[in-house]
Amino acid sequence: MSGDGVGLGLGKDLVGLEGLERKQILGILDTAEPFKEISERHIKKVPVLRGQTIVNLFFEPSTRTRISFEFAEKRLSADTVNISSTGSSVQKGETLVDTARNLEAMRINMVVVRHRSSGAARFLADRIPSNVINAGDGQHEHPTQALLDLLTIRDRFGAIEGRRVCIVGDILHSRVARSNIWGLLTCGAEVAVCGPRTLIPAGIEELGVRVIQRIDEAIEWCDVLYVLRLQLERMKGGYVASLREYNRVFGVTSERLAHAGDDLIVLHPGPMNRGVEIDSDVADGERSVILPQVTNGVAVRMAVLYLLAGGQPELAETAKGGGE
Amino acid sequence: MHSDSARIRTLLDEEATLALVTRLAADIDEALPADERLVLVGIRRRGDSIATEIARLLSERRGPIPTGSLDITLYRDDFAQVGALPRIGTTNIPEDISGAHVIIVDDVLHTGRTIRAALNELADFGRARRIGLCVLVDRGGRQLPIQPDYAGRVLEVPPGAEVSVRVGELDGAWGVDLVRAESGGDGE
Numbered sequence: 001m002s003g004d005g006v007g008l009g010l011g012k013d014l015v016g017l018e019g020l021e022r023k024q025i026l027g028i029l030d031t032a033e034p035f036k037e038i039s040e041r042h043i044k045k046v047p048v049l050r051g052q053t054i055v056n057l058f059f060e061p062s063t064r065t066r067i068s069f070e071f072a073e074k075r076l077s078a079d080t081v082n083i084s085s086t087g088s089s090v091q092k093g094e095t096l097v098d099t100a101r102n103l104e105a106m107r108i109n110m111v112v113v114r115h116r117s118s119g120a121a122r123f124l125a126d127r128i129p130s131n132v133i134n135a136g137d138g139q140h141e142h143p144t145q146a147l148l149d150l151l152t153i154r155d156r157f158g159a160i161e162g163r164r165v166c167i168v169g170d171i172l173h174s175r176v177a178r179s180n181i182w183g184l185l186t187c188g189a190e191v192a193v194c195g196p197r198t199l200i201p202a203g204i205e206e207l208g209v210r211v212i213q214r215i216d217e218a219i220e221w222c223d224v225l226y227v228l229r230l231q232l233e234r235m236k237g238g239y240v241a242s243l244r245e246y247n248r249v250f251g252v253t254s255e256r257l258a259h260a261g262d263d264l265i266v267l268h269p270g271p272m273n274r275g276v277e278i279d280s281d282v283a284d285g286e287r288s289v290i291l292p293q294v295t296n297g298v299a300v301r302m303a304v305l306y307l308l309a310g311g312q313p314e315l316a317e318t319a320k321g322g323g324e
Numbered sequence: 325m326h327s328d329s330a331r332i333r334t335l336l337d338e339e340a341t342l343a344l345v346t347r348l349a350a351d352i353d354e355a356l357p358a359d360e361r362l363v364l365v366g367i368r369r370r371g372d373s374i375a376t377e378i379a380r381l382l383s384e385r386r387g388p389i390p391t392g393s394l395d396i397t398l399y400r401d402d403f404a405q406v407g408a409l410p411r412i413g414t415t416n417i418p419e420d421i422s423g424a425h426v427i428i429v430d431d432v433l434h435t436g437r438t439i440r441a442a443l444n445e446l447a448d449f450g451r452a453r454r455i456g457l458c459v460l461v462d463r464g465g466r467q468l469p470i471q472p473d474y475a476g477r478v479l480e481v482p483p484g485a486e487v488s489v490r491v492g493e494l495d496g497a498w499g500v501d502l503v504r505a506e507s508g509g510d511g512e
Contacts, residue, residue: 033414045448046398048403
């Protein structure tokens with residue numbers, strides 16, 4: 001921690017980790033460190049975003065991401081409004097941009113958006129002057145999830161560089177996997193993926209990601225086992241035969257982890273399907289850092305809100321002038 | 325910390341600076357009853373070094389003094405105006421300050437805005453019985469009704485100049501310098 005300015009140059013929005021530089025990602029993680037302490041205080045609140053209005057615009061159901069953002073916003077003293085797709089004009093067929101413009105007309109400062117379409121966050125960010133934070137868009141990215149994962153890995157190992165991380169599960173449809181792959185590679189980790197062949201994107205090796213066929217091999221290789229949630233709708237798509245079959249071939253069990261290195265840790269973005277991708281005794285076991293991930297989520301989101309809110313007013317000006 | 329090129333002249337050398345710190349400790353010791361529940365809180369990043377040194381001196385007569393540090397970045401009143409964001413340090417308050425006599429320690433008292441921010445932040449940690457203010461240098465120029473209870477030295481500063489304090493822990497040696505002001509800002 002040296003220097004007095006955080007000139008990260010993040011710009012107006014956080015849409016994804018693709019394209020961010022290592023020093024920007026590590027800068028966000030460094031900024032998250034002092035925010036951890038605020039959540040341990042008796043009065044969990046600092047006044048830095050007093051008077052800022054933040055809209056959490058969730059077109060897709062979410063519990064923990066929305067709550068985590070909301071805690072982060074409230075602990076920075078921002079005023080928040082939550083809008084979810086059910087019970088709002090969104091359901092009546094209002095478009096994303098119309099919704100956002102109406103919010104703009106009420107003089108908001110930031111939008112946290114989740115949407116089922118890939119690219120929705122970028123689309124919105126290019127059309128409104130408010131800061132936009134992507135809380136998950138389709139199969140594209142979920143940058144704050146990857147940032148909290150990176151912070152959790154760094155907390156445990158001291159550094160991300162040189163660590164071996166294997167992401168297990170449905171890589172093809174996962175925005176969490178995508179953001180993590182960008183973030184981990186940029187920070188110098190070795191990255192592998194493991195899962196049903198139908199759920200591994202073709203050509204992923206070209207990114208510098210290795211593909212490991214068997215879960216046992218992955219466990220032997222890695223320091224960090226990142227277990228993805230199996231989206232149950234994948235059954236319908238015919239990608240996976242059955243839950244029992246998935247658990248038998250790719251499930252992370254304590255028997256399998258018996259062959260792991262002493263330092264191996266297990267991450268999961270939640271919510272878990274216990275007994276499918278991860279067994280309960282692993283989720284609740286010593287190697288699990290799943291709850292520290294949740295705690296770090298609030299600190300990382302506070303850091304992102306702080307950095308974007310105080311960031312570069314000139315970029316917000318440009319966006320205002322440059323709308324369509 | 326200023327660069328060497330910004331230094332106009334050294335006002336106090338290490339010996340004189342440490343003598344000021346020693347006097348501040350003696351002033352506090354004299355002013356407060358021996359059984360006073362005292363907590364020192366230094367403002368990062370130089371006030372906390374001074375607080376640690378004062379606590380060390382006081383502990384010789386009073387036993388260990390709980391000492392913490394305060395980073396006031398998130399309580400500044402100019403967040404919307406600063407271009408590049410200030411890097412945030414960690415605040416560390418060692419124990420519940422409710423009912424304690426807290427003394428805020430800083431290196432230079434100028435506009436009073438840093439102290440205003442520190443008072444607001446401290447209020448979020450509990451209701452201190454009393455809060456005092458101890459500064460190594462009071463250089464005048466207040467923009468808020470805030471005055472020190474203990475001041476090592478009162479200095480007049482010519483226009484375009486600032487007072488900068490060096491502490492052993494961060495700067496290698498203790499000292500007080502007159503430096504060229506970096507900008508036309510209202511300082512801290």
